[in-house]
Amino acid sequence: MRVAVISDIHGNALALDAVLADIARHGVDTVLGLGDNVSGPVDPAGTAQRLMALGGLSVRGNHDRWTVDLSLRGSGAIDAFARAQLNPSQLDWLADLPATAAHSDAVFLCHGTPADDETPWLDTFYAGRTTTVPGEAQVAALAGGLDYPVLLCGHTHIPRSLRLLDGRLIVNPGSVGMQLVHGSPDARYAIIERRPSGWHTNLLAVPYDHAEAARLAAANGFPQWAQSLTNGWVGPESLS
Numbered sequence: 001m002r003v004a005v006i007s008d009i010h011g012n013a014l015a016l017d018a019v020l021a022d023i024a025r026h027g028v029d030t031v032l033g034l035g036d037n038v039s040g041p042v043d044p045a046g047t048a049q050r051l052m053a054l055g056g057l058s059v060r061g062n063h064d065r066w067t068v069d070l071s072l073r074g075s076g077a078i079d080a081f082a083r084a085q086l087n088p089s090q091l092d093w094l095a096d097l098p099a100t101a102a103h104s105d106a107v108f109l110c111h112g113t114p115a116d117d118e119t120p121w122l123d124t125f126y127a128g129r130t131t132t133v134p135g136e137a138q139v140a141a142l143a144g145g146l147d148y149p150v151l152l153c154g155h156t157h158i159p160r161s162l163r164l165l166d167g168r169l170i171v172n173p174g175s176v177g178m179q180l181v182h183g184s185p186d187a188r189y190a191i192i193e194r195r196p197s198g199w200h201t202n203l204l205a206v207p208y209d210h211a212e213a214a215r216l217a218a219a220n221g222f223p224q225w226a227q228s229l230t231n232g233w234v235g236p237e238s239l240s
């Protein structure tokens, strides 16, 4: 089994195109999505169109929830912008995404943690500019009761692959469309593969036309997102 994992596209159809082209070159059985699909200033509708055509299994992220229901706590201007771009069938697709899912009884999908789409799992989420790996016990506790060899999460936009002491693999593929605090504008995704020796992780970085993405973000009224799209050095404090 060989699958690609994409997460946190945040409406960046340009980054998604580059990642899907790279995935096609690698050859995979399917593409799994971890949410935060459309909420961003580049091209939310184009992103939804591509993901619906792709048809892969996807869970929803916190920003997908907030885009569907702008009255929820946490919803902001970027979610309202995304929602205004989507047509009714795209909004229906977004609203129907499950909170968690499983692929072939081997791979579990969630956005933040299995229990919550706003909680970071594999790293503390931006205490200032510091992200650190929590202790194994803390990470493992959030994986309790999940009998899958591979657990997937997103949300923090930080690519990481951890193996629990019991052998289970937890992978965050990073963000396709919104790079924060790790010093690169390149799009991120992962390929995971089951080989005789076990599950392997490949964390990939794909260059794309990030200058055009930044231009669109600024033109759509989100210059602070344009900064982050331009260089990937910017933290989430700059987005609010």
Ligand SMILES: [Fe+2]
Pocket: 008, 010, 036, 061, 063, 155, 156, 157
């Ligand atoms: Fe996100």
